[in-house]
Every structure is written in structure tokens, then in C-alpha cells.
Amino acid sequence: MPITPAAVRVSALRLDRGSRTILRDIDLTVAQGSVTAILGPSGCGKSTLLSALTGELTPAAGSVEVLGRPVPQRKRALLELRKGIGVLLQGNGLLTDLTAAENVALPLRTHTDLPAEVIRHLVEMKLHAVGLRAAADLYPRELSGGMARRVALARALALDPPLMLYDEPLTGLDPIASGVIMSLIARLNASLGLTSLIVTHHVHETLPIADRAVVIANGGIVFDGTPAELETTGDPLVRQFLKGEPDGPIPFDAAPRTEAA
Known part of the structure; x- marks a missing residue:
């Protein structure tokens, strides 16, 4: 069986x-084509x-490789790498004085020399992909929370990045809008051949579309496996997080971070 290359x-x-x-x-290690x-x-x-992963924070130790190469520190090389990474921010980051189409077009106008007519067609395609043509x-201001999140997703996909990073994509959304967003993430990942990392504390909404689950707590990774393995784990720290219990190995009050070595 061939080994799937790593996206991260x-x-x-x-x-x-x-x-x-x-x-x-x-x-x-995150395999290409997966949802983690x-x-x-x-x-x-x-x-x-x-x-x-985006190069915003330089590691104090260790290494980070994204899309087959170390994350560079030089500004020009880092900007080039970031063109291959789509990021959906939890606050959407839409510019309020631009329309939905203009927001989606912004990365294309900034990073390409494509003619205006080509950009218009690409924007229509991206908005159509998220159901908002x-x-x-x-x-x-005229969009609902779920619609605004989908416009932000269309903008993140504008440059056809092979890697998508979702930072709390369900923040502020009702259950129906949350379901729409998670279904959309899964469909786009499969149809466009993406690799997706979803950072979230919304466990039950996210696990159904994930190939892999990683749990971070107390400064490190405390679980790494399939969603099915996560559901059946007996680890008390992970069980506390999954069940939302106030008492357990994860303190309610944030513990002081350790001093850097």
C-alpha cells in the first residue's frame, strides 16, 4: 500500500x-487529503x-514542515508559502465596506495579475461552491452569521490552496448553521482534494466529518487517533473534556504556563 505524503x-x-x-x-503528522x-x-x-503552521509564530524548538518544506522565516518565502494555505478565522475577517464578491476577489486582486473578467468568473465559482452566488x-452587515462564515470560506479558497486551516469555524453559529458549515467543509475537502485542519472545542459537531482527532491539553497532545478511538478512550483527562466535567485533570482555572527553558 502506498504511503500518503504528509501535508503537515x-x-x-x-x-x-x-x-x-x-x-x-x-x-x-497530517496526511494529505485528510480532515484532522x-x-x-x-x-x-x-x-x-x-x-x-502559518509562520506567524517561530518555534522555540523543534521543526515545522508544511506542504513538503520547512516553514521559512524570510518574508518573501513565507508569503509564497502562505498562498498555499487557506485560513478561515473565527471572526471571519470580512471587510465591512466591501460586498461579498469584493471580499472574495481581494486575494485574487492582491496576489495575481488575472484580468478583471477572469477574477469575476472565479469569484462566482467560489461563491457558488459555498451556496451563496x-x-x-x-x-x-446584510449577511447572517452562517452566510458571513461561508463568504469567508469562499475567500479562503480563492487561491485554490491545498491546505485549509479552520480556527473555531462554528463560533457564534446556531446548530443549523453549524451543520451547514461542517457539511460544507467535508464536501469541499473531498471534491477539491484538500487537506483540512479544524481547530475547535465543538467535539460532537466536528468528529462526524474527521478522519483523525487530536486532543491538546495541559501543554501537550494527550490523544491522537481516530474519532472512534476517541469516543471509547478511558483516559480520564480526555473523558473529562468530552463530557464537559468541571472537575478532573484539566483545571477550570487556567494553570500558569511553564517558564521557557
């Missing part, structure tokens, strides 16, 4: 913010891990 490979990673170590000893859920309680370092001329 992290080895012995330590991430610091100031004098505090947020994550340490992180080893993670990065789970954990709020403040555990999930979004910090994404910052290392009819909303092209609406402004963010």
Missing part, C-alpha cells in the same frame, strides 16, 4: 509566547499551533 509534519515542537511555554514536545480535528479546551494552545452584492 511537526517534530519535537515547543512554542513560547514571551517567557511562557504554551506547547511542548508536539509531534504531529484539533480539539481541546479554550486556551490550551490550539490556535497557537496554527500560528506556527445570489449574495454576491450583499455587504457583511
Whole structure:
């Protein structure tokens, strides 16, 4: 059986913010074409891990490879790498004075020399892919929360990135909109041949579409396996997170981060 190449490979990673170590000893390999859920309680370092993948945060130790090469530190090389990474922010990041179509067109106008007519067709395709072609001329204030999230997704897909990073994609959405977004993520991942990492604490909404689940808590990875294995684990720390229990190995009050070595 051929080995699936890795879209992301992290080895012995330590991430610091100031004098505090947020994550340490992180080893993670994400296969191309997969959907990986990065789970954990709020403040555990999930979004910090994404910052290392995009090159926003330089590792204190260890290595990070994305799309087959180390994440560069030189600005020009880093910008080139980021063209292959789509990021859906939990706050959407839509520009309020631009229409939905103009928001989606922004990466194309910034990073390509395509003619305006080609960009218009590409924007129509991206909005159609998320079911919002009819909303092209609406402004963010005229969109529901779920619609705005889908426009942001269309914009993240504008440059056809092979890797998608979702940072809490269900924040602020009702159950129906959450279901629409998760179904859309799964469908786009399959139809476009993407690799997706979903950072979230919404366990039950995310696991049905995930190939793999990784749980981060107390500064490291405490579980790495299939969703089925996660559901049956007897690990008390993981069980506490899955059941939402206030008492257990994960403290309710954030524990002080360790001093960086």
C-alpha cells in the first residue's frame, strides 16, 4: 500500500509566547487529503499551533514542515508559502465596506495579475461552491452569521490552496448553521482534494466529518487517533473534556504556563 505524503509534519515542537511555554514536545503528522480535528479546551494552545503552521509564530524548538518544506522565516518565502494555505478565522475577517464578491476577489486582486473578467468568473465559482452566488452584492452587515462564515470560506479558497486551516469555524453559529458549515467543509475537502485542519472545542459537531482527532491539553497532545478511538478512550483527562466535567485533570482555572527553558 502506498504511503500518503504528509501535508503537515511537526517534530519535537515547543512554542513560547514571551517567557511562557504554551506547547511542548508536539509531534504531529497530517496526511494529505485528510480532515484532522484539533480539539481541546479554550486556551490550551490550539490556535497557537496554527500560528506556527502559518509562520506567524517561530518555534522555540523543534521543526515545522508544511506542504513538503520547512516553514521559512524570510518574508518573501513565507508569503509564497502562505498562498498555499487557506485560513478561515473565527471572526471571519470580512471587510465591512466591501460586498461579498469584493471580499472574495481581494486575494485574487492582491496576489495575481488575472484580468478583471477572469477574477469575476472565479469569484462566482467560489461563491457558488459555498451556496451563496445570489449574495454576491450583499455587504457583511446584510449577511447572517452562517452566510458571513461561508463568504469567508469562499475567500479562503480563492487561491485554490491545498491546505485549509479552520480556527473555531462554528463560533457564534446556531446548530443549523453549524451543520451547514461542517457539511460544507467535508464536501469541499473531498471534491477539491484538500487537506483540512479544524481547530475547535465543538467535539460532537466536528468528529462526524474527521478522519483523525487530536486532543491538546495541559501543554501537550494527550490523544491522537481516530474519532472512534476517541469516543471509547478511558483516559480520564480526555473523558473529562468530552463530557464537559468541571472537575478532573484539566483545571477550570487556567494553570500558569511553564517558564521557557
